[in-house]
Amino acid sequence: xxxxxxxxxxxxxxxxxxNILESIEEVIDGEKTSLLVVMGIGMxxxxxxxxxxxxxxxxxxxxxxxxxxxxxxxxxxxxxGNPRMHIxxxxxxxxxxxxxxxxxxxxxxxxxxxxxxxLKGVDTRRWMDKDKGVSVLHVSQVTE
Amino acid sequence: xxxxxxxxxxxxxxxxxxNILESIEEVIDGEKTSLLVVMGIGMxxxxxxxxxxxxxxxxxxxxxxxxxxxxxxxxxxxxxGNPRMHIxxxxxxxxxxxxxxxxxxxxxxxxxxxxxxxLKGVDTRRWMDKDKGVSVLHVSQVTE
Amino acid sequence: xxxxxxxxxxxxxxxxxxNILESIEEVIDGEKTSLLVVMGIGMxxxxxxxxxxxxxxxxxxxxxxxxxxxxxxxxxxxxxGNPRMHIxxxxxxxxxxxxxxxxxxxxxxxxxxxxxxxLKGVDTRRWMDKDKGVSVLHVSQVTE
Numbered sequence: 001x002x003x004x005x006x007x008x009x010x011x012x013x014x015x016x017x018x019n020i021l022e023s024i025e026e027v028i029d030g031e032k033t034s035l036l037v038v039m040g041i042g043m044x045x046x047x048x049x050x051x052x053x054x055x056x057x058x059x060x061x062x063x064x065x066x067x068x069x070x071x072x073x074x075x076x077x078x079x080x081g082n083p084r085m086h087i088x089x090x091x092x093x094x095x096x097x098x099x100x101x102x103x104x105x106x107x108x109x110x111x112x113x114x115x116x117x118x119l120k121g122v123d124t125r126r127w128m129d130k131d132k133g134v135s136v137l138h139v140s141q142v143t144e
Numbered sequence: 145x146x147x148x149x150x151x152x153x154x155x156x157x158x159x160x161x162x163n164i165l166e167s168i169e170e171v172i173d174g175e176k177t178s179l180l181v182v183m184g185i186g187m188x189x190x191x192x193x194x195x196x197x198x199x200x201x202x203x204x205x206x207x208x209x210x211x212x213x214x215x216x217x218x219x220x221x222x223x224x225g226n227p228r229m230h231i232x233x234x235x236x237x238x239x240x241x242x243x244x245x246x247x248x249x250x251x252x253x254x255x256x257x258x259x260x261x262x263l264k265g266v267d268t269r270r271w272m273d274k275d276k277g278v279s280v281l282h283v284s285q286v287t288e
Numbered sequence: 289x290x291x292x293x294x295x296x297x298x299x300x301x302x303x304x305x306x307n308i309l310e311s312i313e314e315v316i317d318g319e320k321t322s323l324l325v326v327m328g329i330g331m332x333x334x335x336x337x338x339x340x341x342x343x344x345x346x347x348x349x350x351x352x353x354x355x356x357x358x359x360x361x362x363x364x365x366x367x368x369g370n371p372r373m374h375i376x377x378x379x380x381x382x383x384x385x386x387x388x389x390x391x392x393x394x395x396x397x398x399x400x401x402x403x404x405x406x407l408k409g410v411d412t413r414r415w416m417d418k419d420k421g422v423s424v425l426h427v428s429q430v431t432e
Contacts, residue, residue, distance in 0.1 A: 002426060002427040002428065003427065004409070004410040004411070004412075004427050004428055004429040005429065006407075006408065006409035006410060006429070007409075008408070008409075009324075009405070009407055009409075009410060011322075011324075011407060011410050011412070011427050012427070013425055013426065013427040016420070034155075036153075036155075036182065036183050036259045037183070038182045038183060038259075038324065038326045038362075038405070039324050039325070039326060039362040039363070039364070040362065041362050041363060041364070041374065041375075041376040043340060049236070049240045050213075051213050051236065051237070051238045051239075051240060052187060052213070052254065053238070054211065054253070054254065060238050062239075062240050067342065069338075069339050069340070069376065069388065069389045069390060070376070071360075071362070071376040071377065071378050071388040071389065072215075072216055072360055072362045072376060072378065073362075074182075074183040074184070074185050074215070074216045074217075075183070075185060076183070076185070076257050076259070086185065086257070087185075088185040088213065088214070088215040088216060089215065090215050090216065090234050090236075090242055090378050090386075090388060091388075092337070092339065092378075092387065092388035092389045093339070094339045094341070094348050095339075095350075096337045096339060096350050096387045096388060096389050097387065098234075098242045098378055098386045098387060098388040099236065099240045099241065099242060100213065100215040100234060100235075100236035100240060100242040101213045101215065101236045101240050102213060109342070110340065110342065110420055110422065110424070111417075111420070111422075111424045111425065113364050113374070113425050113427075115324045115326075115364070115405075115407075117153070117182070117259075117261075117405075119150075119153055119155060119259075120150065120152070121148070121150035121151075121152075121153075122148040122150060122153060122155050123148070124148075124155070129255075132160070132254055132255070134254065134255075136254070136255045137157055137255065137257050138146060138157065139146040139147065139148050139155050139156070139157040139257075140146065140148055141148040141149065141150070178299075180297075180299075180326065180327050180403045181327070182326045182327060182403075193380070193384045194357075195357050195380065195381070195382045195383075195384060196331060196357070196398065197382070198355065198397070198398065204382050206383075206384050216359075216360055218326075218327040218328070218329050218359070218360045218361075219327070219329060220327070220329070220401050220403070230329065230401070231329075232329040232357065232358070232359040232360060233359065234359050234360065234378050234380075234386055242378075242386045243380065243384045243385065243386060244357065244359040244378060244379075244380035244384060244386040245357045245359065245380045245384050246357060261297070261326070261403075261405075263294075263297055263299060263403075264294065264296070265292070265294035265295075265296075265297075266292040266294060266297060266299050267292070268292075268299070273399075276304070276398055276399070278398065278399075280398070280399045281301055281399065281401050282290060282301065283290040283291065283292045283299050283300070283301040283401075284290065284292055285292040285293065285294070
């Protein structure tokens with residue numbers, strides 16, 4: 001893992017075989033600001049995508065065990081929360097067909113480049129919404 | 145709707161059932177800078193996607209009435225224009241199959257998180273291009 | 289081509305028929321900082337998508353000659369490298385079906401809006417990784 005942090009950005013580079021979500025958790029562990037995931041490209045393998053079924057209050061999941069192009073990631077990292085992260089992705093297979101959803105698991109294939117914006121002045125907290133059956137982000141302004 | 149605005153960002157959180165495009169219009173109503181939409185995740189329902197047919201000079205549209213994962217949004221909000229916004233999206237259904245295009249209509253399902261960058265120092269105006277049959281963005285530099 | 293550059297952003301607008309990757313190369317030619325591609329929307333035609341086959345160490349490619357909605361672009365421009373750019377995309381056809389992968393070639397259809405973040409304080413270099421058979425980004429922190 002290679003990481004560069006500035007007052008405005010965090011840029012993360014993962015090598016072949018690294019666990020994507022665990023690596024991001026490690027990166028954000030010491031971070032006190034909210035972050036936005038605005039780029040995530042490379043390739044991904046052994047990953048799991050989720051679709052949230054509101055009636056059943058759980059994710060309908062599918063595991064993909066072939067390497068795919070990681071065409072994008074978008075997400076947020078709350079200042080506080082459980083979980084702090086919420087990441088969506090779209091991937092493409094060898095025929096360039098795409099699949100997408102909530103990223104539940106995945107490993108970098110070849111290399112991953114993941115870019116975060118540091119959202120200074122924005123307070124974000126994610127907590128379990130019992131009515132909805134999922135954790136939901138809450139947004140407010142802070143004076144820092 | 146929850147909104148946080150700083151000199152650099154706008155972060156918007158929509159609750160279940162809120163109209164996505166109308167909510168964004170409300171958020172940008174008082175905003176005088178250009179904005180880039182760099183993140184839009186959550187779930188979406190009762191939405192309409194467009195593909196612009198240049199020969200017919202109109203959008204080929206499709207309405208989706210099932211909830212989908214909102215895997216991403218990218219777009220721009222011009223300082224001046226009609227319309228000011230231009231937003232594209234990719235969504236995923238329960239089988240993780242994706243569809244995409246120009247977002248013409250849609251409602252937040254569960255929750256939406258939408259992140260904007262404030263493009264200081266960039267002048268953007270969108271106006272109808274009669275040759276093309278659509279509104280097109282124009283970009284120039286400003287001294288502020 | 290219309291370009292606006294600030295200390296934080298580069299915003300690029302391409303007109304119908306302009307070569308997307310050659311235009312970006314022209315834009316970044318004088319740029320010494322790292323850039324992140326965080327938005328790329330409009331329409332695209334005569335484009336080629338790639339999927340990297342690790343065993344064969346080359347891209348499996350497909351050429352699309354019909355105009356598609358350009359739903360997104362994400363990528364990076366290294367401070368130094370060969371190539372400096374790495375761009376992924378997802379596109380949608382007239383039926384709103386999506387395809388995605390590594391963008392190897394493409395021309396703007398109607399109009400393209402492409403937004404870059406300037407990653408100050410981050411050093412990025414891309415070079416050929418002989419074991420992997422592709423160029424890979426390397427990330428480190430700089431004091432500027």
